[in-house]
Amino acid sequence: MKNFFRFNFTKNTAVAFAAGAAMLALSLLMLPFMGASLFDKIASFVLRDLLMIFGLGVVFVSLYVERNKDGVKAIGFTGKKTALSFLLDIVFAAALLAMFLKEGRPQGIWEAKNLYAAAYILVAGVFEMTFIYGYLRACFEKAFGIIPAIILTAAFYSFHHAGFQPEFLHLFFVGLMYCAVYYITQNLLIVFPFFWAVGALWDVIVSSDAGEEIKNFESFAIALAILALSAIWIFVFKKRLSGQAR
Secondary structure (H helix, E strand, C coil): CCCCCCCCCCHHHHHHHHHHHHHHHHHHHCHHHCCCCHHHHHHHHHHHHHHHHHHHHHHHHHHHHHHCCCHHHHHCCCCCCHHHHHHHHHHHHHHHHHHHHCCCCCCCCCCHHHHHHHHHHHHHHHHHHHHHHHHHHHHHHHHHCHHHHHHHHHHHHHHCCCCCCCCHHHHHHHHHHHHHHHHHHCCHHHCCCHHHHHHHHHHHHHHCHHHHHHCCHHHHHHHHHHHHHHHHHHHHHHHHHHHHHC
C-alpha cells in the first residue's frame, strides 16, 4: 500500500513542482502570440520549441539524468520487461488505431501538410516522454506514491497544452491512460513510441483544430532544427562528461 500512497516531500519534489510550473508558464505565455505575424511566430518558437521542448525536455532532463545514479532508469526507461513492454506498446497502438478507424478512415491523411505536422508532433513527443511522463512522474511517485503521481502527471500534461491545445478534460484522461499503462511494466517503452504516437497523431492531426497550425513546412523545419540542436547538445554533453571522467 505504501507504493500507492506516501508523503516524502523533499527538495527534489520542490524542484519538480517549480520545473512543472515553468512549463505551464511557458505555455500560458504563448497565448498573446497566437497570431500569424513574424513576431508571433518567433515568440512561439522561442517559448515552446526552444525553452519548453529543447530546454526542459532535453537540456534539463539530461542534466537530471547525469546527476542521478540510476541514469535513464530515473525517468522511466528502466530496462524492466523490455521485450514485453515493446510488444505491448505495439499491441496497444494497434488496438487504439483500430478503435479510431471505426469512425472512418480520414481523407488525405498522407498529404504533405499532415506529414509536416506528424514530424513536429513526434519531436514534441520526446519532450512529453522525458519531462512529463519521465521526470515529473518519477519525482511525484517518490514524493506521494503511484496514485497521486498518476493524477498529478496527468494534470500537468493536460494544462501544459494551455497555450496551443486547450482541451483540458480530454487531455487529462489521456494523461491518466498513459501513466496507468506505464505501471503495467514500469518501463516507458510500453507507451513510447507506438502507443503514444497513434494517440497523439490522430488526436492532433485528425480530431483537433489545433493541428491546423502545424500543418506546414515551417513546423517540419522547426522539428528538424530541434532534432539538430538536441543532437549537438547530447554530443557536447557526452564529450564534456567523458572529459571529466579522465
